[in-house]
Amino acid sequence: MPFPNIHPIAFSIGPVDIRWYALGYLFGVLLGAAYGWLLLRNERLWHRGTPPFKANDIWDFAFWAMLAIVIGGRTGYVLFYNFSEYAQDPIQVFNTLDGGMSYHGGMIGLMLAAILFTRSKGGNWLSALDLMGAVATIGIFLVRIANFINSELYGAPTDLPWGVVFPTDPLQVARHPSQLYEAAMEGLLLFLIIRVATHVFYALRKPGLVAGIFGIGYGVSRILVELVRLPDIQIGYLYGGWLTMGMVLSLPMVVAGLGLVIFALTRPENKLRP
Incomplete structure (x- = not known):
């Protein structure tokens, strides 16, 4: 299947190019805040x-969230995926034009921002993490669609009829549209x-x-899509030629998610009706 003719640049304002990737993050935060x-x-939904805080405070938190996602995502990419290169040239850490962002780093940043913001409001930080879990899937969906438009993070070659030939692929063979798999599973289905x-x-x-539930x-x-x-390319496969960094970083999310589910279901206070 040929790649759809969608340019990575959505539109330009004078000399400034506005990319779908940036719009994915922006509207992910805005739509997530609206749903939040x-x-x-x-109030009847909550314990x-x-x-965790008043509804109108979500718009203040949206600013925190955008900064936390960008800073956390960039920091995570530097530490998890390309540390040796950035250690040689630290100034490149601030060159975000190379597109290097880590989902796991962005999520850690978002969680920390939610905890700090909620504590400043005197709310329950666990409920704030619940709120993040409920709204984060919107941004995940949009950013993965943007990854597809950018023709990046694609999958292995495939003979399946929905395989896509990406214009950035030097081999020009049909590949799994793994970005769309993630948009469907981590975004739409999980939502x-x-x-x-x-x-x-x-x-x-x-x-x-x-x-x-979100962590699990x-x-x-993510682990399934990583298959x-x-x-x-700078990391490749780990430990025997099948394990990826995405799997390594996602496994703790599953474990932590299971721990939170068990805690929430067995905590005596949570068994009481609100």
């Missing part, structure tokens, strides 16, 4: 009817699962449960 506002307004959990089973009434869902999805996604 709706969740925060619905004892108390969300729907968490939506059912929050609105049918009232999972937000048990602080930590939604965050745990994202971690498992067909090509590893970063």
Whole structure:
């Protein structure tokens, strides 16, 4: 299947090019904040009817979130994926034009920002992590679509009918559109699962449960996609030629997610109705 004719630059304002990748992050935060506002307004969803902070505060947090995602994502990429190169030329850490961002680093940054922001408001930081788990899938979906448009992070060669020939591939062979797999699994499917959990089973009434579901869902999805996604070229495969850095970083998310789910379901306080 040929690659769709979509240019990585969405539009230009004078000499400034606005890329789909940047718009994915921007609208991921804005739409996530809008959905978070709706969740925060619905107090009956939360433990004892108390969300982590007021609904209107989400717009202040959106600024924190954008900074945390960019700083955390860049820091994670430098530390996890390309440390030796940046150690030789540290000034390149600030050159974000190379597109180097780590999802796991961005998520750590977002979690820290949520905890600090919520503590400043006197709220429950576990509920804040639940909120992040409920809204983060929106940004994941949009950014993975942008990865596809950028013709980056594609998968291994495939004979499947939906294989895509990416213009940046030097071999010009059909490959797994692993970006779309991630958009579907880590974004759309996980959003729907968490939506059912929050609105049918009232999972937000048990602080930590939604965050745990997100950790398990994202971690498992990412590990599965990594089986067909090509590893970063500067790292390659690890330990026997099949393990990737994405798998290594996702496994702790699954373990932490399981721990949060068990904690949320067994904590006596969470068994009480709000």
